[in-house]
Amino acid sequence: MSEAKSLPGARKVVIAIDGPAGSGKSTLAALLARKYNYINIETGAMYRALALKAMQSGASLDDGEKLAMLAQQSRIELAPNREGNRVLLDGADVSERLRSQDVTDAASRVSVHPRVREWMVAQQRAMGTNGGIVMEGRDIGTKVFPEAEVKIFLDAAPEIRGTRRFMQSPATEAPEASVLAELQARDQRDRTRANSPLVPAADAVMIDSTYLTLDQVVARAIALIDARLAQSQTTGV
Numbered sequence: 529m530s531e532a533k534s535l536p537g538a539r540k541v542v543i544a545i546d547g548p549a550g551s552g553k554s555t556l557a558a559l560l561a562r563k564y565n566y567i568n569i570e571t572g573a574m575y576r577a578l579a580l581k582a583m584q585s586g587a588s589l590d591d592g593e594k595l596a597m598l599a600q601q602s603r604i605e606l607a608p609n610r611e612g613n614r615v616l617l618d619g620a621d622v623s624e625r626l627r628s629q630d631v632t633d634a635a636s637r638v639s640v641h642p643r644v645r646e647w648m649v650a651q652q653r654a655m656g657t658n659g660g661i662v663m664e665g666r667d668i669g670t671k672v673f674p675e676a677e678v679k680i681f682l683d684a685a686p687e688i689r690g691t692r693r694f695m696q697s698p699a700t701e702a703p704e705a706s707v708l709a710e711l712q713a714r715d716q717r718d719r720t721r722a723n724s725p726l727v728p729a730a731d732a733v734m735i736d737s738t739y740l741t742l743d744q745v746v747a748r749a750i751a752l753i754d755a756r757l758a759q760s761q762t763t764g765v
């Protein structure tokens with residue numbers, strides 16, 4: 529894939545990518561960020577970092593007020609690189625630790641609390657004020673950047689997402705069936721929580737990757753983004 533921008537001098541926009549676990553958001557976001565020379569921000573990593581901090585400090589995952597306070601006292605830094613984001617929690621690189629199953633479950637639990645989400649959304653908005661970002665998560669097109677120029681909702685059948693997750697973690701000792709069960713439980717929580725549930729924005733373009741290769745998904749996203757950038761260049765909007 530060419531790394532050159534397809535439209536030199538084009539205005540830098542916000543590209544919002546939402547979708548459930550295992551839909552391929554992170555891979556797509558990293559490739560798009562590289563192609564357009566944008567900054568890639570994985571917002572899930574921020575929820576994961578807060579979950580880890582709560583686990584380390586013994587804070588209850590059900591206490592939203594306490595968790596929001598903990599978030600304010602924490603330094604969560606995302607350092608974008610070619611593959612995604614390294615994550616620093618209070619200065620320590622916790623990137624690998626954040627991928628473990630206990631943190632994954634805890635992240636989904638801390639993310640249900642409105643006060644936690646308020647804090648996260650404020651941080652995330654501040655990161656994208658100048659555009660030039662690919663931000664991926666669950667509520668980017670609906671809550672973080674409802675005005676984003678490009679919104680993609682990436683989805684795939686649960687069985688496919690479960691298999692992809694299983695294949696991505698060869699070191700895992702969990703059998704494929706339990707990876708799928710965990711993913712479905714997390715999906716259910718993310719989609720049904722009262723505050724900012726995972727739903728496509730009304731103006732998001734849906735890409736279902738169940739029967740698509742990665743190259744096909746990327747090609748669709750690029751076509752969409754290039755059309756939007758061309759439109760924004762001619763209309764200034």
Ligand code: DC
Pocket residue numbers: 549571572573575576632635636639664665666667668714718
């Ligand atoms: O994308 P991820 O798997 O790293 O996200 C971990 C959890 O964080 C996920 O189960 C839900 C939550 N999350 C969220 O609520 N909103 C976001 N924008 C990103 C993640």
